[in-house]
Amino acid sequence: MAPVLSVQGLGHRYGGAPVLRGVSFDVMPGEVVAVIGPSGAGKTTLFRATTALLRPEEGHVEVAGRDLVRLGGNELRQARREIGLIFQHYNLVRRLSAIDNVLVGRLAHLPTWRVLARRPGAEERARARECLDRVGLADRADARADTLSGGQQQRVAIARALAQSSRLVLADEPVASLDPASATGVLATLRAVATEHDIAVVCSLHQVELVAGFAHRVIGLRSGQMVLDVPSAEFAPEDRATVYDPLDSGRPPATNLSVAGPSPSPSSP
Ligand SMILES: Nc1ncnc2c1ncn2[C@@H]1O[C@H](COP(=O)(O)OP(=O)(O)OP(=O)(O)O)[C@@H](O)[C@H]1O
Ligand SMILES: [Mg+2]
Structure with a gap:
């Protein structure tokens, strides 16, 4: 089965400062992926690059086999039709x-x-x-x-x-403005619709506690780099720390990263 979304080596800088660095992952039809990461980690930039609203300096974004980074005009409009967008501020x-x-x-x-x-x-x-x-x-x-x-x-x-x-839904903090019950309800609906219709979903969330019930897989971004890619059933407290803990805590930044294929099980203490 071919991925609906394939992000390969995505890199971008704003005014010299890197905001995305070597970000690569695939999303299969019907797969629901949560993207977590601290404020400023690059989540929104990743979404903007994925729709080619922003032309990334490095890398490729293939949606249903078409490289959006290289398309323009009509072809780009056609390719964007495959993508449904949901934002925090109801669009x-x-x-x-x-x-x-x-x-x-x-x-x-x-x-x-x-x-x-x-x-x-x-x-x-x-x-x-x-x-x-x-x-x-x-x-x-x-x-x-x-x-x-x-x-x-x-x-x-x-x-x-x-x-x-x-075929692909990109949702950038779709439940950030909602109360907990509505947030859970919206995510449950999104997951059910994705599963029934084989739609790939990439959804950023700040509420890490919602990941397990919603996503099949969780990707962690930190300072523009992917530091985590695990099945959400295996998402452990150490993984949360990998993504969110202050860097001066002595912890190495990337501990549990597997870009392609099944991820290794996190070692539980
Ligand atoms: N248009 C822009 N011009 C310059 N810098 C930008 C621009 N957009 C974002 N940035 C910077 O890029 C970095 C990543 O921002 P981004 O909005 O992608 O983060 P985020 O993970 O979505 O954060 P949040 O959780 O707060 O929404 C930040 O340092 C931000 O200041
Ligand atoms: Mg954002």
Whole structure:
């Protein structure tokens, strides 16, 4: 099986300072990967490079076999259609209804005004409604996005990715602004949808305690480098320290890194 996302040797600097260094990993269809790391570790930069919003100085990003770093214009727009995006600050069109936001995703290649001007047909609306139903929001389909709670807005974003037939979802701190119960609910929905539809998910989180119940695998970034790549079932307190502990604690920075294939079991004390 080919990976949906393959990141190889990604490197980038801002004003001379390295923010990503040699970051490499693959994500398979249906695989849910959590990305953790302290503030400033490079998580958002990694996401921006993965959508080619930022052109990384080094490395490649292949989405469904196409190298985004080398594409431009129409080809890049086509390739980006494979990617669903979810952000911390709900990236919906606020004045549109939930269902219209989903429809905008389904026709991601058209500007919003054209999507609405072309009056989506009954079949398209039915499909969008199904996607909202899947995330538990069938009854709020006609509510304006800005009248929905944060958790509901993130569910609309998941429905939009589903309607868009995204093969990859990138979610940058999608639950950072939510209360614990809504956060768990949104992540559970995201995981279930990913598993059912073989969508690869890469999701950054600050709430490390949510990783185990959500992701299949956890990647740790620290100062722009991958210092961890383990199945989340094996994610141990030492791993947390590898990612977050102050560097002057005497601990070597990379202890449990396996870029490809199954990761070694962490040694428990
Ligand atoms: N546009 C930019 N210009 C210059 N430096 C930037 C820019 N964007 C990010 N940086 C720097 O790059 C580093 C990584 O930032 P990034 O936003 O990727 O971190 P992050 O892991 O997402 O942090 P957080 O958890 O706070 O969201 C930081 O040192 C940041 O100051
Ligand atoms: Mg960030």
